[in-house]
Each structure stands twice: as structure tokens, then as C-alpha cells.
Amino acid sequence: MLDMPRKARIDLCGVASAKTYAPGALHHITVRGINRRKIFFDDCDRDDFLDRLGGILSDSKTACFAWAFMTNHLHLLLRTGVAPIASIMRRLLTGYAVSFN
Numbered sequence: 440m441l442d443m444p445r446k447a448r449i450d451l452c453g454v455a456s457a458k459t460y461a462p463g464a465l466h467h468i469t470v471r472g473i474n475r476r477k478i479f480f481d482d483c484d485r486d487d488f489l490d491r492l493g494g495i496l497s498d499s500k501t502a503c504f505a506w507a508f509m510t511n512h513l514h515l516l517l518r519t520g521v522a523p524i525a526s527i528m529r530r531l532l533t534g535y536a537v538s539f540n
Contacts (some may be wrong), residue, residue, distance in 0.1 A: 461524050471512040479510055495531050
């Protein structure tokens with residue numbers, strides 16, 4: 440199971456308005472399993488996550504500068520493109536959680 444992301448300080452709740460959405464903003468994102476449980480059991484899980492991430496980043500014109508995957512958490516460094524970061528992460532984590540569980 441995956442923790443839900445906390446609300447972003449810049450583009451709150453994925454609402455694309457002039458006040459809340461900042462295209463081009465850098466985001467350091469962490470994703471952690473509930474109670475520090477594993478979110479990746481093997482390389483197939485990591486490959487699945489990377490495939491999903493690549494497709495979503497391409498669709499949203501979001502740049503990924505770095506990533507680090509550990510068994511129970513991950514880090515991403517992203518620059519937003521045409522979609523708010525909350526929308527990107529919701530799509531990514533929902534799809535991964537469905538396939539993982």
C-alpha cells in the first residue's frame with residue numbers, strides 16, 4: 440500500500456489556476472509505503488513503475504532530472520510541464536497501486 444501525497448505548497452490539489460499552478464516549478468517528491476512496507480519487491484516492480492512514469496512524463500511534458508528507488512520508498516526530482524504535479528502523481532500512483540495490489 441502507498442501513502443497518499445501531502446498537498447503541494449505551490450500547485451495545491453492539482454487546481455490549474457494562476458494562483459496555484461506554477462509551470463516549470465521543481466518538485467522533490469517522496470513516496471513511501473504505509474508503515475514503511477515495501478513498494479517494490481523486485482526489478483519487475485521497478486520496471487513497471489518506470490514504464491508508467493515515462494509515459495505520464497511524456498504526456499504531461501514533465502521533466503525528470505533524477506530518481507532513486509529503494510524497497511520501501513522512492514525519490515523523484517521533477518519539473519512540471521503542462522499538468523499540475525498533483526494530477527501527475529495521482530495518475531502515476533493510482534495506476535501503480537492497482538497493478539501492485
